[in-house]
Amino acid sequence: MSYEYAIAALADPTRRAIIDRLRSGALPVGAIHDGMPVSRPAVSQHLRVLSDAGLLTVTPCGNRRLYAIAPEGVDNLRRYLDSLWDDALAAFARAAEEQAKGNSK
Amino acid sequence: MSYEYAIAALADPTRRAIIDRLRSGALPVGAIHDGMPVSRPAVSQHLRVLSDAGLLTVTPCGNRRLYAIAPEGVDNLRRYLDSLWDDALAAFARAAEEQAKGNSK
């Protein structure tokens, strides 16, 4: 249902870089921003988009806020692509068979 | 390697609608455009983007051009999301274990 926001969120390279940094586990905003070519507020805005898309979870921890990848959000996208892949493969096989029939005649 | 273009291409709802129409098999541009809320040149431009992203294949067939989903392009994205899902799950499990340890003390 909401995989649309997830795929739109992952379309941006900066947001993918953020996601990549969170692959090994949760991080506060400062650590995510460290070494990034954009400002910290920009990172905050991207984190907002990723959270709204269901790709990240936020857990306030004292002074800081820990962001982590939400497996469920990623799985939504995965399922969409899986169904697309199934249909694409079936259509591909059907087309190949069709052409083989046409050539053998 | 080139899944970046693919995910950017699929971020647009109109392009996803085009992809959905091709799930059952190849179609010419006119059939893809039928009933769509945008102009036919717009569809052509979207088809161009999807082709450049490796998500579609084109086969000129007489007067028309048949577009079909390229399974390989879809698979590229699938693999990216699979690896992301693996890491996200691992990190999630690790965090849960960590927290359980902290609570049990």
Place this chain on the structure above:
DNA sequence: ACAAATCGTAAGCGATAACTTACGGTAAGT
């Protein structure tokens, strides 16, 4: 209590993207 750190939000700006209309080019039908 005061200062420093961490983070989100508001406002504004420049670039990009999606769309339209108009046009050209090639293949099929008469």
Place this chain on the structure above:
DNA sequence: ACTTACCGTAAGTTATCGCTTACGATTTGT
């Protein structure tokens, strides 16, 4: 040969997006 159908491309416009700077709120440390 001429017309019609099918499709891609060019030019221009409008809206959206990603970014920056500036500011406010909350929490930690002294």
